[in-house]
Amino acid sequence: MTIPAADGFDVLNVVGRYFQFCDAKDWDGMRSLWADMVTVDYGGVLPVEGQVEAETLKRTMADAIDPIPLTQHMVTSPVVTVDGDTATVRLHLEALHHHPGLGEDERSTNWTLYARNAIGLDRTPEGWKVSSEKMTVVCQTGNKDFVSELTDLVTGRS
Secondary structure, three states: OOOOHHHHHHHHHHHHHHHHHHHHOOHHHHHHHEEEEEEEEOOOOOOOEEEEEHHHHHHHHHHHHOOOOEEEEEEEEEEEEEEOOEEEEEEEEEEEEEOHHHOOOHHHHEEEEEEEEEEEEEEEOOEEEEEEEEEEEEEEEEOOOHHHHHHHHHHOOO
16 A cells, blocks of 8 residues: 555654654653544553543653653654554654663663554644554563662652
């Protein structure tokens, strides 16, 4: 199936901005890319699943990622399918997370998540909007307790 080049470019641009905004911690920017309701499955990595209001998703993302000084989400092998006013981008994701307060070496300060994502988008009068995301975790390296240890650090628990 051939997709119009403009649609493919526009959809990939939304997905690229999505991860750029995430690393910049630009939650208003991310919110601008989402439909009002988004169906999500982050493979247990984030504490949200199912159909979620975009404002709730924005707060969840901010709460989870703001405390991490460095994240870098690298997207590879994106494949776009467009069917009328819906699109899907399937991609591979490598997500580095770093917090120097978690220890003395990279085994404790770094966590890298490898996943396969499927991001669904709908065409709206304002442009393409993310309407769903499913992340399937493939592998993790580094500190696999990063999230719980970061929570303990941020809340002062030991």
